[in-house]
Amino acid sequence: MEIILQLFQSLYWKPILVPLSLPLFAALLAVKRIEDEEITDWLARTVQAWCKIVLDISLVWGIALACIGLIGMTLNNDSSDSLTESVVIVFSCVVTAGLAAVLAFTFERENTQIPMRLSIWQVTLVNVLMWFLLTQNIGQTGVRFIGGHFHPIITTFQLGLIALLTLTSALVTSTPWQQTLFKANLGVTLFLMALGIVSWFLNWSDFENSQQSTYLIANVLMWGCIVHVNFYFFVLATEKQPDAKLRIKTWHFTEAFAFFAFLVYAPIGTTEYFRESADQKALQEQHENQQSEIDELKARLQQLEETKTQ
Numbered sequence: 429m430e431i432i433l434q435l436f437q438s439l440y441w442k443p444i445l446v447p448l449s450l451p452l453f454a455a456l457l458a459v460k461r462i463e464d465e466e467i468t469d470w471l472a473r474t475v476q477a478w479c480k481i482v483l484d485i486s487l488v489w490g491i492a493l494a495c496i497g498l499i500g501m502t503l504n505n506d507s508s509d510s511l512t513e514s515v516v517i518v519f520s521c522v523v524t525a526g527l528a529a530v531l532a533f534t535f536e537r538e539n540t541q542i543p544m545r546l547s548i549w550q551v552t553l554v555n556v557l558m559w560f561l562l563t564q565n566i567g568q569t570g571v572r573f574i575g576g577h578f579h580p581i582i583t584t585f586q587l588g589l590i591a592l593l594t595l596t597s598a599l600v601t602s603t604p605w606q607q608t609l610f611k612a613n614l615g616v617t618l619f620l621m622a623l624g625i626v627s628w629f630l631n632w633s634d635f636e637n638s639q640q641s642t643y644l645i646a647n648v649l650m651w652g653c654i655v656h657v658n659f660y661f662f663v664l665a666t667e668k669q670p671d672a673k674l675r676i677k678t679w680h681f682t683e684a685f686a687f688f689a690f691l692v693y694a695p696i697g698t699t700e701y702f703r704e705s706a707d708q709k710a711l712q713e714q715h716e717n718q719q720s721e722i723d724e725l726k727a728r729l730q731q732l733e734e735t736k737t738q
Contacts, residue, residue, distance in 0.1 A: 443520035446561050447490045448528060451481045453557055454661065457550045475535055476542050482532035484674045485660050488653045490525025491685045493565055494518045495650035498689070499577055500569025502643045515693055522685070546664040554661045562654070582620075582644060583651055590616050590655060606663045610656065610672045614680055617652030621645050621684060645688055653681060 455478035459470070497518035546554070566577050574580070593612035598605045628641035656677070663669060 443517050444524045447521050447525045454554050479532035479536040482528050485657050486525045486528045487678050488656050488681050490521045492653035493521040495646045496565045498646040500571050551661050551665045604670045607670050607672045613655045614677050620648040
């Protein structure tokens with residue numbers, strides 16, 4: 429119980445409020461255009477709109493915010509002094525988004541489909557808020573946008589490849605672009621992350637060089653999540669909204685983030701702790717034995733010097 433209390437005491441309110449604000453703001457705008465005969469109460473419609481938006485994008489939005497922090501941690505942290513505080517801030521975003529998803533999953537009416545639509549000006553307002561929150565978080569990392577969070581080569585290639593695959597798939601398969609965009613975005617993001625992981629393992633013996641690979645992975649995942657959230661609201665403004673299976677894609681983004689984050693910043697595990705303890709114990713015994721041998725040699729030298737003086 430004491431550990432849980434320490435956890436809540438170490439949380440920061442801003443990383444908790446930011447992941448919640450965007451879905452809530454979008455739900456309040458969308459509920460004005462919802463006309464559902466099954467749900468006549470305004471509060472009930474708002475809750476259901478919020479549940480749908482949260483389950484579609486909340487975790488992805490939280491991952492995007494967390495990746496901003498991971499980029500700052502990778503490029504700025506030269507010591508472990510501030511690492512614990514940074515990790516708490518980063519994972520607060522994801523934990524908050526996950527808690528919102530749990531609440532939305534609990535309160536959502538499974539058999540009720542709410543027709544969600546946003547007008548152009550509503551989409552503009554939501555995107556202004558989204559980019560305001562993103563720039564605020566980017567500014568707090570101390571990493572510049574161009575060359576840091578936006579890599580001129582990597583990010584441009586990623587966004588261009590997403591656009592190319594979206595257009596090609598829509599033309600070849602005659603699938604609505606609203607579906608192909610989310611599939612292309614997820615596929616390109618996971619593919620580039622895999623390349624980053626391979627590059628990371630190729631440089632495993634050099635920590636300084638491997639940091640560039642971990643930065644690449646976090647950068648690619650961040651932009652994949654931003655594209656997902658950004659175009660989600662644009663799709664809500666279109667008349668045709670095919671089922672893009674966004675919740676499945678949200679799960680894939682969550683898996684990718686969990687794998688990457690715990691691979692890089694995982695706490696010490698049980699086996700690692702006991703292995704390190706055994707190594708430290710062996711080194712301590714070795715040092716004690718060496719010290720006893722040194723003391724014995726010193727005693728002998730002192731005896732030799734005493735016999736010489738006699």
